[in-house]
Amino acid sequence: MPVDLPTADDVLAAAARIAGHANTTPVLRSRTLDALAGCELHFKAEHLQRSGAFKFRGACNAVWSLPEADAARGVVTHSSGNHGAALALAARTRGIPCHVVVPEGAVAAKLANIQRHGATLWRCAPTQAAREETCAQVQASTGAHLVHPYADARVIAGQGTATLELVAHMSGAGGVPDIVVVPVGGGGLAAGTALALAAVAPQCRLLLAEPAGADDTARSLAAGERRIDFVPETLCDGLRGALGLPNFDLLHAWGAEVATVADTDTVAAMKLAWQVLKQVIEPSSATVLAAVLAQPARFAGKRVGVVLSGGNVDLEALPWPG
Amino acid sequence: MPVDLPTADDVLAAAARIAGHANTTPVLRSRTLDALAGCELHFKAEHLQRSGAFKFRGACNAVWSLPEADAARGVVTHSSGNHGAALALAARTRGIPCHVVVPEGAVAAKLANIQRHGATLWRCAPTQAAREETCAQVQASTGAHLVHPYADARVIAGQGTATLELVAHMSGAGGVPDIVVVPVGGGGLAAGTALALAAVAPQCRLLLAEPAGADDTARSLAAGERRIDFVPETLCDGLRGALGLPNFDLLHAWGAEVATVADTDTVAAMKLAWQVLKQVIEPSSATVLAAVLAQPARFAGKRVGVVLSGGNVDLEALPWPG
Numbered sequence: 091m092p093v094d095l096p097t098a099d100d101v102l103a104a105a106a107r108i109a110g111h112a113n114t115t116p117v118l119r120s121r122t123l124d125a126l127a128g129c130e131l132h133f134k135a136e137h138l139q140r141s142g143a144f145k146f147r148g149a150c151n152a153v154w155s156l157p158e159a160d161a162a163r164g165v166v167t168h169s170s171g172n173h174g175a176a177l178a179l180a181a182r183t184r185g186i187p188c189h190v191v192v193p194e195g196a197v198a199a200k201l202a203n204i205q206r207h208g209a210t211l212w213r214c215a216p217t218q219a220a221r222e223e224t225c226a227q228v229q230a231s232t233g234a235h236l237v238h239p240y241a242d243a244r245v246i247a248g249q250g251t252a253t254l255e256l257v258a259h260m261s262g263a264g265g266v267p268d269i270v271v272v273p274v275g276g277g278g279l280a281a282g283t284a285l286a287l288a289a290v291a292p293q294c295r296l297l298l299a300e301p302a303g304a305d306d307t308a309r310s311l312a313a314g315e316r317r318i319d320f321v322p323e324t325l326c327d328g329l330r331g332a333l334g335l336p337n338f339d340l341l342h343a344w345g346a347e348v349a350t351v352a353d354t355d356t357v358a359a360m361k362l363a364w365q366v367l368k369q370v371i372e373p374s375s376a377t378v379l380a381a382v383l384a385q386p387a388r389f390a391g392k393r394v395g396v397v398l399s400g401g402n403v404d405l406e407a408l409p410w411p412g
Numbered sequence: 413m414p415v416d417l418p419t420a421d422d423v424l425a426a427a428a429r430i431a432g433h434a435n436t437t438p439v440l441r442s443r444t445l446d447a448l449a450g451c452e453l454h455f456k457a458e459h460l461q462r463s464g465a466f467k468f469r470g471a472c473n474a475v476w477s478l479p480e481a482d483a484a485r486g487v488v489t490h491s492s493g494n495h496g497a498a499l500a501l502a503a504r505t506r507g508i509p510c511h512v513v514v515p516e517g518a519v520a521a522k523l524a525n526i527q528r529h530g531a532t533l534w535r536c537a538p539t540q541a542a543r544e545e546t547c548a549q550v551q552a553s554t555g556a557h558l559v560h561p562y563a564d565a566r567v568i569a570g571q572g573t574a575t576l577e578l579v580a581h582m583s584g585a586g587g588v589p590d591i592v593v594v595p596v597g598g599g600g601l602a603a604g605t606a607l608a609l610a611a612v613a614p615q616c617r618l619l620l621a622e623p624a625g626a627d628d629t630a631r632s633l634a635a636g637e638r639r640i641d642f643v644p645e646t647l648c649d650g651l652r653g654a655l656g657l658p659n660f661d662l663l664h665a666w667g668a669e670v671a672t673v674a675d676t677d678t679v680a681a682m683k684l685a686w687q688v689l690k691q692v693i694e695p696s697s698a699t700v701l702a703a704v705l706a707q708p709a710r711f712a713g714k715r716v717g718v719v720l721s722g723g724n725v726d727l728e729a730l731p732w733p734g
Binding site for chain 1: 438443459460462464683686687690691692693723727728729730732733734
């Protein structure tokens, strides 16, 4: 199914649409981390977004984009993670039903989050085919509208609003960023960030942090075509998805660069963020700090915008000795 | 040694003195915790203060209160925890030496923090007598000026500045608090808060959260005289100290109330704060949230200011199964 590519204007429209529903999250600073990294780090705290991740922005934009009659039949998605909870909460802001198809074996804490926000759960086998089939069945039986986790123009545009806010904040505190770093999995946040930068900071570079064990974006952008033949092997549970098609098209057009990050570096960066920033961020979010710390020459003296994407972590299964 | 009692004016003077050195920390909100507690919670984020705890305020006020000649000889304290690191960092802002006497067996991570900020460590046996004796020896040999962790007028006044900021922030966002809740150990923050409220919100109640296993403040205020005959038994490592004399006098005069909190409730509140607020706070800080959640009737519908006192936690020894 082809997806219309969203534009920079769609990000601006999304910002207006989700205002009043989404949090304007703070931008955090740390003298200690600046000294360690040798640059100015501005952390956009999307782990403080509603539902605990930037995903609420895209879900909220999709939900509030629907015509009244479509909205009344509800929304559906397949997700075992943050998008499911985000869509459930977004649907609740509009008072419409939400269905989430979840594969067997998903993390109990994340399922509880989805249910807490009032969504109906549908179980399926843990394969992509089973997810899509079950999703289609739910669509057929309920008339609910599909909101894909990342290969969706409204979702991409919504995710870009985090970077609009980041750039606006940094402009008011010394100037626009020289470079923005965000994690990449399916590419919703990454593509939305590219569009946001096109709108408000066209000179700014975009660097994507990607786990070495799920480096389909790095390989796709290097090859100039989508390469999604891989079995993800990373503890960054939010970044295991394959790069979406519209996401690839937008990132390729923008000339985004990728830094791949070893999980060991991600865990070290995550622990550092917890200790110094005192923020509970999930492994996926820590990839960006790991990417910056791994390449001091690239960032030296620069104004760096960094998106901390989410903070939904199982506190009883942390990736270090307890 | 008698200590002059600080006044509300001393807190206002401290705020001016430490401005530019201490962070103006943010005030955090959470729809989820408000719904759970049945009141409006405004969290003053002192775990985001420099050195990771409110202690920097008092240490900084003491350091910058010293006449030039005294300051040049440096400062000394005995502390195995946050005050030691705070004084070390405060001394560094003025470019003067700092000596910290630490008992054997102190947490390695906290010692590392003290050294990272450039202080000289002096080891002693883990008794109060050994601490004071070693401290006196360091004073005698270096001429350094003693800054007691809490029984010190300048320290008390400095700690009160957190509540000045909290009240100012809440005034700009709906009105002054009905009640402020802070943890109590030696009583520096507690007494400083009482003075701050006298200055800017005299109608506001003050509730002190104290571990049930170190409830000397509750017993002292109930008896109308200091009762510090106890062996602390609590995982709140920041709240094991005995209530100081000037601290008792100020809290008694103000009519502060105490809520004692079981460690199990503190751990549950700490985990909740990590999961929902996404903030790394230490057990001592979680006592305040535990106190609020334990007494819904007392807080129902109220505007509640809460001081999250610190975030220095050993991530590899969390008080829940890892």
